[in-house]
Amino acid sequence: MNPFEYASADSLDDAVALLREKKGRVRVIAGGTDLIPQMKSGVAEPERLVDLKGIPGLDRVEISAGGLRLGTLVPLTEIASHPGIRESHAALAQGASAAASPQIRNAGTLGGNLCQRPRCWYFRNEDFHCRKKGGSECFALEGENKYHAIFGGDDCCIVHPSDTAPALVACEAEATLRSPRGERRVPLADFFVLPSVDVRWENILAKDEILVSVFAPSPPPGTRASYTKIRERASFDFALASVAAVLTFEGATCTRARIVLGGVAPIPWPCPAAESVLVGHALDDALIAHASNAALEGAAPLSKNRYKVSLTRGIIRRALANLNASKEGT
Ligand SMILES: Cc1cc2nc3c(=O)[nH]c(=O)nc-3n(C[C@H](O)[C@H](O)[C@H](O)COP(=O)(O)OP(=O)(O)OC[C@H]3O[C@@H](n4cnc5c(N)ncnc54)[C@H](O)[C@@H]3O)c2cc1C
Known part of the structure; x- marks a missing residue:
């Protein structure tokens, strides 16, 4: 890991000024559960870390008639367990609860979960100078691609790793930067x-820009929501x-x-045709x-992830059938 300086911001103005000073060579840190491993593996080599945790209010959950506002520092555990979120935005609470392990959910924040870097083993391994790191090749396209994209991955077949991102996009959430x-x-x-x-980065954040909060509008009456996830290892x-x-x-309509x-594309992948x-x-059953x-x-699909096509089709079918049944049960 390279030497770096640590700065604790006490306001958003302070944080963005600290980012601007060494633009592109500074990273913000929240829980550190992804950033520190990135630094240890050489994926990130910042000269300065700007810690957001001293900024008041960024860990706030606000629920109003209009919707749900979550500060970037709200821990995943709180999203998973908050009774109001479970009631109003069930898919988000289920997504947060399906992410990582209890310890990581305690330390990991919403903003960090949305801005975490991909898990592609070529990207995370310093021996591979892949396209995402400025190289000319995506090694996974012809290599070990069991966990990679089946949609949108022509240039670089990473999948977006976040479990809260698909849920929030489905809730039509908006991000404040x-x-x-x-x-x-x-x-969102x-x-x-x-x-x-942008093959080098997964979101639109400029190098001196911070994700501040996410707002998910209240769903209309009669809304049912869920997040269904398949993983190899049940624990995390x-x-x-x-x-x-x-x-x-x-x-009934x-x-x-x-x-x-x-888990199937470099971004949360919407399905307008469905x-x-x-x-x-x-x-x-026929419509589902x-x-x-x-x-x-x-x-x-790539050479080693054809299984994702039938797996994904199956979980969509299961999710829709369960939501339809839960509607009939109310
Ligand atoms: C073993 C393991 C298993 C995991 N499994 C899952 C899983 O199943 N599902 C899942 O969704 N996630 C999983 N994760 C990822 C985990 O959820 C994230 O590491 C965590 O949410 C990141 O939050 P953090 O606050 O620790 O972020 P940090 O590590 O502090 O930051 C992560 C990244 O986001 C950037 N960042 C953070 N906050 C902001 C902000 N406000 N504005 C701009 N950039 C920001 C940082 O610069 C950094 O690049 C796993 C992680 C580990 C280590």
């Missing part, structure tokens, strides 16, 4: 970028595939659907099968 140029708000769906847009593991599903029903996949199959109809097939149209 802060830089020396002021504050901007973006739909536009926060994440494909390697074809990243998703082989996951699905966040948020459906709104009026009577599905009036609104958001389906977003995790959503449009569902909207305007009562769900039954049709929607899950539609979600996988265009999948481009």
